[in-house]
Amino acid sequence: MKRIYGAAAAAAIAMMAVPAFAQIKIGSAGPMTGxxxxxxxxxxxxxxMAVQEINAAGGVNGQKLELLIGDDACDPKQATAVANKMVSDKAVFVAGHFCSGSSIPASDIYKEGKILQIxxxxxxxxxxDDALAKGNTTVFRTCGRDDVQGTTVGNYLLKHYPKARVAIxxxxxxxxxxxxxxxxxxxxxxxxxxxxxEAYNDTDKDFTALINKMKREKIDMIVLGGYHTAAALIIKQAKEQGLPTKMVGFDALETAEFYQLGGAATNGVLMSFPPKAEDDPKNADLVKxxxxxxxxxEGYTLFSYAAVKxxxxxxxxxxxxxxxxxxAALRSQTYDSAVGPLAFDQKGDIKNPVYDIYVWKDGKAQPSSK
Incomplete structure (x- = not known):
């Protein structure tokens, strides 16, 4: 058998170690715990799911994707640590984060580390808004914005509950x-x-004082700017303490955990959310x-899938x-996606975002009949 010595041996070993496909590292970052x-x-x-399908189809530019997972627990400090780790791990793209309070500080780190963020x-x-003002053109989102979402909810209340005594x-x-x-x-x-x-702390568990104040003010509609955990506790405790109020929340209620935490008290809770992609017949095979x-x-699963795709x-x-x-390529055309056509403006926002109003009933948010 012929032997290979010195540099030739090293080169041969190195060639044997090269995988069939070099890997491109991308990340998914959000609250994996907490x-x-x-x-x-x-x-x-x-x-x-997106990475699995992309790799099965040959990867990106002939290279397979490797998915890195970052846990920020929706904490801004942890989010910056996650972002720095993505940079050191040489990721080129991150689908994240979930909480705006995480995405905003992380975006500066991604810009410096040459990582595109959706x-x-x-x-x-x-x-x-701030990213573009800083010259950062590599921040995008596959969801809408609060100015659209808030206007949708506000106009819904003006139309259907014009006499409501509202607590925000x-x-x-x-x-x-x-x-x-x-x-x-x-x-x-x-x-x-x-x-x-009124403001509250998202870690609070007892909302008796706040509920008593709402009872004194005869509040019959709560607009809840926050996440599903506090929302479930507030509506459940309000019902238990004799406050006959309705609640309208936003996209952060869209998880089965909202019902698990609030039980029957969640029935009738209103919520804004984009048209539910998982209910679109064109996505039947993907949902399966x-x-x-x-x-x-549920929720943002298909928005994350669409971001990677x-x-x-x-x-x-x-x-x-x-x-x-x-x-530049993202802004150059409209992309067909599981969450509908994605066309991005100069800020990286999707054009023509839509929010619908849903009502919770027996553990599922269904389109409002109003």
Missing amino acids: QYAAFGEQMKRGAE TPASTNPKLT LQDKSPYGKGVADETKKALNKGGMREVMY KFRDAKYNP AWAQAANKAKSTDPAAVA
């Missing part, structure tokens, strides 16, 4: 305060003045694939994973 972990699971599952779920306008509650987060304030703007513009505007994998694709299509079009090249 009280909002249900949303992290939605995002992770969506990204995993959030499936962060709705605060500040994310893309918000959890002080960029998301919760942002969507509450946008709803307040719409209500005030339409001539309705809220009776109460998720369910065959023992996961029900759109990035991959744009990278193939650009024949590059360079963030500037992919960003």
Whole structure:
């Protein structure tokens, strides 16, 4: 047998070690642990399915994708640590984060680290407004914004509950305060003045003092700017303590955990959310694939899936994973996706976003009949 010595041996060994496909690293980042972990699971599952399909079809520019998972627990400090880790791990794209309070600080790190970011779920306008003001053109989202969502809810209340005594509650987060304030703007513009505007802590468990204040003010409609955990506790405790109020929340209620935490008290709770992609007949085969994998694709699952798919299509079009090249490709055309046509403006926001009003009944949010 012929032996290979020295540099020739090293070269031969190196060639044997090269995989058939070099790997491109991308990330999915969100609250994989903590009280909002249900949303992290939605995002992770969506990204995993997209990567599985992309790799089965040959990858991106002939290279397979490797998915990195980042857990920020919806904490801004942890989000910056996740973003720095994505940079050090040489990811070129991140589908994340979930909470606006995580996406906003992470976006600066991704810009410096040359990572393109598409959030499936962060709705605060500040994310893309500030990014563009700083010259960061590599931030996108596959969801709408709070100014659209808040206007939708405000106009719905003006039309259907014009005499309501409204309490606006918000959890002080960029998301919760942002969507509450946008709803307040719409209500005030339409001539309705809220009776109460109060902040709460998202870690609170006992809302008796707040409920007593709402009882004194005879509140019959709560606008809840915050996440499903506090929303479930507030509506459940309100009903238990004799406050016959309705509640309208936003997209952060869209998880089965809302019903699990609030039980029958969640019946009748209103919520804004984009048209549900999992109910679209064109996605029947995709939804079946998720369910065959023992996961029900609720909430932002398909928005995460769409974010990864759109990035991959744009990278193939650009024949590059360079963030500037992919960003230009994303803005150059409309991408057909599981969540509908995706066309991005200069800020990286989707054009013509739509929010619908849903009502919770027996553990599922259904389109409102009003």
